[in-house]
Amino acid sequence: MLSFILRRLGQSVLVMAAVSLISFSLFNFVGDPVNNMVGQEATREDRVFIRQELGLDDPIPVQYFRFLGNALQGDFGLSYRIKRPVNELIKERLPATLELVLVSAVIALVFGIAAGVYTGIRRNGWFSKFILSGSLVGVSLPTFIIGIGLIYLFAVTLRWLPSSGRAGVVELGWWKTSFLSVDGWRSIILPAITLSLFQLTMILRLVRSEMLEVMQTDYIKFARARGLSERAINFVHALKNTLVPVITIIGLNIGGLIAFSVITETVFQWPGTGLMFIQAVDFADVPIMAAYLCFVALVFVIVNLVVDLLYVLIDPRIRIAGR
Amino acid sequence: MSMLLEIDNLDVDFLTRRGTINAAKDVSLQVTAGEVLGLVGESGAGKSTIGNAIIDLLESPGEVSGGSIRFQGEELRGKNEDEMRRIRGDRIGMIFQDPQTSLNPLLRIGEQLVETILKTKRIGQSEAQKSAIELLESVGITEARARLKSYPHQFSGGMRQRVVIALALAGDPDLIIADEPTTALDVSVQAQILDLIRGLCKSRNLGVIIVTHDIGVIANIADRVAVMFRGNIVETGEVAQILGNPQHEYTKSLIAAVPRADKRLHRFASVDYIDGTGDQSSAGLQRIDINTHWLGKKSQLQLTAAQSSEASAIEVKDLSLAFKLQGAILKRNRRMLQAVDKVSFAIAQGEAFGLVGESGSGKSTVARLIAGLHKPDSGSVEIIGQNVLGNQKDPLVKAARLNLQMIFQDPYSSLNGRLRVLDIVAEPIRFYKQSDNEKHTRQLVHDLLDHVGLGGSAALRYPHEFSGGQRQRISIARALASRPRILICDEPTSALDVSIQAQILNLLKDLQDELGLTLLFISHDLPVIRQMCDRVAVMRNGAICEIATTEDLFNSPQHEYSQHLLELMPRMDVIGG
Incomplete structure (x- = not known):
């Protein structure tokens, strides 16, 4: 078990090293950083001075290890555009994104699993068929169209919810949360639903097909023959077995939620890291782009590590094999 | 001897697109307490269908279309799902063919046992635990208390089938339906499981229906036997009488087709009755x-x-192969399975x-x-004098x-x-x-x-x-x-x-x-x-x-x-x- 975790950690370190190399290379390939920083009227001497200050004259491996050393301490340098440390900027923006992802992940999980189990058990009910055809909308429409549609319906026409932005924020130390005020909840609900819809559909369909498969197995038949109640069969015996593959997908998806929050945040003008990233791309603000890349990769790596451990926790057969 | 189960003129139909298939036609059976009834026939004969029909677990689109099933004097047909659930497990237990798949792989066997015991008896968690241990002991599992915490994959096939039997017995049923209980097991394990079932039948005065395709199993365990062919019971009677002196043509050809261990025959007996097209092989x-x-x-x-x-034709010398069960960096930590250990033999041509x-x-x-298909660790393989392990x-x-x-x-x-x-x-x-x-x-x-x-x-x-x-x-x-x-x-x-x-x-x-x-x-x-x-x-x-x-x-x-x-x-x- 310990060797399994160590091996996984080793793999994660490799992935992060590769990603850091890619983000570092952004500095050298996305335009000349000095040109981006100084204005038109800067003199040649100014440029040379800044170049030396930033250590851009050093050999590339030296620059890379300096970047790596700083990155490990959470220092990604100054944003070219805002002239503030990147890690501060991310720290400010991160709560907004994490809260959005958390709410949408909960929505996707709760409704996805519930609807998946329901449609798996009541295979031929009219409500199952309704859910299934409705869920097609979730997969086939792009996120921004759903977002714009929701804004039009709930913000413009019905005027129930705000159309964009993050109102009603309460400060808890450096963490700004939307969860402690009605306005906060009102403004998070539309972007969260928009972000969750695709994942919800995936989970629903996966749980349903797994459920259908598990219901055919001998141990379900044997559970029936022992006279166990339908509820025990569906929710203890069947559901636990469907969760093994579902967890893998969910793990990948939570990473995806964070990465894809870019679009949702743009549509709803949600002040999170995704929106920051898009603005950074507009202005070729390389430090922010590099930091965001490393950050997203780190999230993926951590989530996958957790998923692997959960997998072992749920399925005892993997525990013994030790892989 | 009281009559436990009485089936009269049972019909089971499967409604398919191509019309109705009669999986069981006009089947009548009786089982008394303390008796093992063997139900023998080949695949598609409808023997499993009868087992499933008794406890109302027929797979859709199967349905009972006629006849009656009386269990302890009570008609089972027409009972609703709730009433049937109280009969399943409590009064009729079932054992399935493959112990590898009939236990939930993600639940400890203790959890599965306790859950089943709690469903049938009004007792507390700790008492249920205690009775789970007793059950495991009664089916011959040693160190039962520790074994409660094991998962199904930690048991061998035979042990798993014992657990399955313990689960079937959890509600103290009066009738056990065992559907091919030993087909997936080795012959030595099969003998133990059959002994166990027979012992439980006598000690608890259970009625047992054994569904099987294997005449050998019937000969070993059953008191009476019913032979099924295409949904019909063609012959019923005492085992010795049916196997020793079969009356029906089908029974005769079925028994003749069983390979004999006691003497060698030139050919297997022709079994033309069985597929009706004649013995194609000759x-x-x-x-x-x-x-x-x-x-x-x-x-x-x-x-x-x-x-x-x-x-x-084939000559192998000192053939060895070990499979790695568990890899490790250190050689002494690796667990190997010696699958083939210095095997040598020679087969003459023809x-x-x-x-x-x-x-x-x-x-x-x-x-x-x-x-x-595998490469040996050591040893040689020659086919018609040619070493085939080289290039x-x-x-x-x-x-x-x-x-x-x-x-x-x-x-x-x-x-x-x-x-x-x-x-x-x-x-x-x-x-x-x-x-x-x-x-x-x-x-x-x-x-x-x-x-x-x-x-x-x-x-x-x-x-x-x-x-x-x-x-x-x-x-x-x-x-x-x-x-x-x-x-x-x-x-x-x-x-x-x-x-x-x-x-x-x-x-x-x-x-x-x-x-x-x-x-x-x-x-x-x-x-x-x-x-x-x-x-x-x-x-x-x-x-x-x-x-x-x-x-x-x-x-x-x-x-x-x-x-x-x-x-x-x-x-x-x-x-x-």
Whole structure:
């Protein structure tokens, strides 16, 4: 078990090293950083001075290890555009994104699993068929169209919810949360639903097909023959077995939620890291782009590590094999 | 003796698109307490359907359309789902065929037991725990308290079946329906489980219905037997009477088809009643004259190798292979399984050599090593005098390998479902370029299909259109296509019904006689080995215990383990003749 975790950690370190190399290379390939920083009227001497200050004259491996050393301490340098440390900027923006992802992940999980189990058990009910055809909308429409549609319906026409932005924020130390005020909840609900819809559909369909498969197995038949109640069969015996593959997908998806929050945040003008990233791309603000890349990769790596451990926790057969 | 279960004129229908199929017709059965009733028949006879109908677990679209099922004087038909749930587990327990799949793999067996006990009795958690331990002990599981925390995969097959039996007994039922309870188990484990079931039946005064295709099981455990054929019960009575003096034609041919362990017959008895089309394996075939027929001609590749007729067909020396169970960086931490341990034997040309042993004894691994599907750790394999472990591109090695073909156990997964039979059988011919053109290839395939009793028209169909026995015939045709001189048959009939088994074994025997084939025949089934083989090797834990001629082995086994295996063989004394 310990060797399994160590091996996984080793793999994660490799992935992060590769990603850091890619983000570092952004500095050298996305335009000349000095040109981006100084204005038109800067003199040649100014440029040379800044170049030396930033250590851009050093050999590339030296620059890379300096970047790596700083990155490990959470220092990604100054944003070219805002002239503030990147890690501060991310720290400010991160709560907004994490809260959005958390709410949408909960929505996707709760409704996805519930609807998946329901449609798996009541295979031929009219409500199952309704859910299934409705869920097609979730997969086939792009996120921004759903977002714009929701804004039009709930913000413009019905005027129930705000159309964009993050109102009603309460400060808890450096963490700004939307969860402690009605306005906060009102403004998070539309972007969260928009972000969750695709994942919800995936989970629903996966749980349903797994459920259908598990219901055919001998141990379900044997559970029936022992006279166990339908509820025990569906929710203890069947559901636990469907969760093994579902967890893998969910793990990948939570990473995806964070990465894809870019679009949702743009549509709803949600002040999170995704929106920051898009603005950074507009202005070729390389430090922010590099930091965001490393950050997203780190999230993926951590989530996958957790998923692997959960997998072992749920399925005892993997525990013994030790892989 | 009180009447426990009475089934009168039961009809079960499956409504399908192509009309109604009567899975059971006018079936009447009685079971009394303390009695084991055997329900025997071949696949599709409807015997499992009856078991499922009793506890109302028929798979859709099956339904009971007539007759009555009275259990302890109470009519079960027409009860609603809730009432049935109280009967299942509490009063009627069920045991299924495959212990590998009938336990939930993600729940500890303690959880599964306690859950079932709590459902049937009004007692607390700790008392349920205690009664779970008692149950496990009563089915012969030692250290029951510690075992409650184990997951199903931590038990062996036989132990798992004991757990399944404990679960079926959890609600103190009065009737147990066991659907092929030992089919997936080894013969020694089978004997223990049958003893256990019989012991429980007598000590708890249970009624037991054993559903099986295996006459040997019936002979060992049942008091009375009902023989089913195509949804009908053709004969019911005491075991000794039915097996010793069968009245119905079907029963007679079924019993005749069972391989005999006590004497060797030239052929298996013809079982024409069973599929109604006559014994295809002899009647429908033209005889092959090996001297003129193309199957006797050597191919170009075979001619390149100088093969002496004196060399052994297969000779293996000190063959060893270990599988890695658990990898580790340090060698001493690795866990290895010695699957094959210094195995040596030689098979003469034209001989039928048997390899017998229980599951995990390494007999299939030996076959795979010879066929080149695994590489041995050490030892040598020679096919007709040619060492075949060297460079696989060497034309001599290729030619030697061409002489050897394999037939696998499972006729369902060993044929590619996306290919037509024509392409399946033609593949070796095309691969080895053994025909001049496509027309010639087709001609050869038709010829082969004729010889295995399928007829050329089978060529254009897909494997799923055929039954298990027919598929095994396709496998045999495919194996013969490259004109081999040696066939390795890895449990070729263990997935088949006894009547079909007899046909396939007859076919193999005929082909062996006609083509002078050498057979390496692998089986766990001693009676089949006795009928098929000239010499036998008994394997256990990867090593060979004893090699003897078949007659010697069955009459006076030398090794302790061989004696043990022979003792465990289901006794068929009751069968006359």
